[in-house]
Amino acid sequence: MLSDRQQLILNAIVDNYIHTAEPVGSRTISKREDIGFSSATIRNEMSDLEELGYLEQPHTSAGRVPSTKGYRFYVDNLIQPHLLNEEDLVKLKQLFAEQIFHAEQVVEYTAQILTQLTNYTAIVLGPEIFEHKLRNVQIVPLNEAQAVAIVVTHTGRVENKLIDLPEGIGASEIEQLVNLLNHRLADVPLWQLRQRLYQEISGEMKRHTEQYEEMLQILDQSLIQEETERVCLRGATKILNQPEFRDVDKVKDILELLEQNDQLLHLLGGQANGLTVRIGQENQLDAIKQCSIITTSYSLGGKPVGMVGILGPTRMEYGRVITVLNHLTEGLSRMLTSQFEK
Amino acid sequence: MLSDRQQLILNAIVDNYIHTAEPVGSRTISKREDIGFSSATIRNEMSDLEELGYLEQPHTSAGRVPSTKGYRFYVDNLIQPHLLNEEDLVKLKQLFAEQIFHAEQVVEYTAQILTQLTNYTAIVLGPEIFEHKLRNVQIVPLNEAQAVAIVVTHTGRVENKLIDLPEGIGASEIEQLVNLLNHRLADVPLWQLRQRLYQEISGEMKRHTEQYEEMLQILDQSLIQEETERVCLRGATKILNQPEFRDVDKVKDILELLEQNDQLLHLLGGQANGLTVRIGQENQLDAIKQCSIITTSYSLGGKPVGMVGILGPTRMEYGRVITVLNHLTEGLSRMLTSQFEK
DNA sequence: GTTAGCACTCCTAGCCAGCGAGTGCTAAAT
């Protein structure tokens, strides 16, 4: 375990490096107000900290830079609570005041605000589909062969899908089918839909229509669960502001990664609920081994339904970002819950 | 006007620069098979071409680089038809073979293929909403205060919007309203909807319901035209592969511009139909004065309904990109027309 | 245990010379 003084010094170094992006020398630390030791003492401690793996030296005659292990200790033990300024709080309040809630819009708006507040890249994953319950199904024929199937959830989310109509299906039969669906499947969670469809509807349908097979075919097409979640990325170019990413080769891989929507989910990294920090080397993907990601989840009525994440350099302002994220997810959860649980 | 030999040389220089990204010297040109003159002769011609504004010299003892004027002449007069290789043609055919057509998907798929084929950034603007006719309207109540309004067009596109319900509106009244709408407004182009609403429906509605004002309020909310067009960007990071954009400062502005969805429309630059090339300085936006954009439109039944654009360095392979775009828009138009005009 | 002092390391900026690609001009060749 690190001594109190070692912790004090490690904290000072990480702090300094986060704000300057320059290797930190012993004299810089000894000049700080909260440190009462000479540079020589600091040097000895720094040497020890390096040996323990908390610091690294770019080259012999340079200052020290925190290692992944150093950041990890900083995040786990040293971070001090950060107070948001008035301006930032106002922006967050505005977000939560958005009474006109619409899943897609809130996701984008949230990502926008997050990237503004933090100056890092924001990734927001919308409320997950399998928590949604069916409100209403519509099937709108376009011509003889095609129709649009529309599924509305109790949260107001709308999914739609183009489907092929089997030959010889009339408008009245479709209408009948839709009525049956709405009658029987209302309030069924989306992920249970297909299962319930076969359980409850098929018997009834056999009685009502001769074209049982064709109908089932329509339904099967209509209710295929959307694979792509609603994930939204904002502020990808923020990384270009960081001095350690002045090199095109270094950012190229990162930006290419962020271009792939399906990779964004991997970045958020599964349904961990609560706040998670992944620092530098701790990340799976090579492209972002020089970055840190802070993720957290927000919930509806106690159950986590979505995630938000902030991607920045390892030299990220962890304290501030964590505070912002906590404020945000708290507000978001409160808002979601009050809106849909009544 | 330029002499034949001047044109030959300008063509050779642009050609060479496009492929090497290095200033072109007189000896390089004189060595080309299609040129039968010594380097000295080339030097004299180059000097003339520079004086006329077609070439520029980064510094005294460097080769020449085409100016915007030079590229312009090249594009307008010198470009040679480019043949696509088998592989590329197959990819394009695959796109057109997509029978399962869905506006949103085709836009994304098209952008993806374009960026793959050209290795530049692709921007695709989906079929414009005002060409779409109303097929069906639905209003699905979520709770006492809110509902989702859904508009389906004859092309199978689905727009949805969360609306607030006035107090005291019952489900039966909404149903009545929806029936009336579908009966009266089917096949009306979306952009005429509100106008026709007031013309045709209001009289009838006064008769049928006492809550005329409230109903109108619902409709007004439901039919607000979506401001954001379906625009899709792919391959933004391709620019990072270009040697002239190895500098973070140079790409930062470009990437930040591409992050803003509303700016993408400006890039495509209005409803010019037919193929347009905007080269370097000719671009309005400062951020892309070092880039060129080639745009063109595709059509449904003769009327242009969408656009595609390719963004690359001024040193772009104009011939190849133009060929790809022509193939694409031709196929896309044919596909759209055959699908919806029957 | 702490700190002042000092030799040492190593990066960085600046300077300079040499190289080479390329030009422009002139004079000879066609």
Add this chain to the structure above:
DNA sequence: ATTTAGCACTCGCTGGCTAGGAGTGCTAAC
């Protein structure tokens, strides 16, 4: 009158060299 060979000149780029400075590690004194 063109075209071309020849040559001097320009200028960016590379590599080697040096001086400066920030920072370290060690030792010895406090």
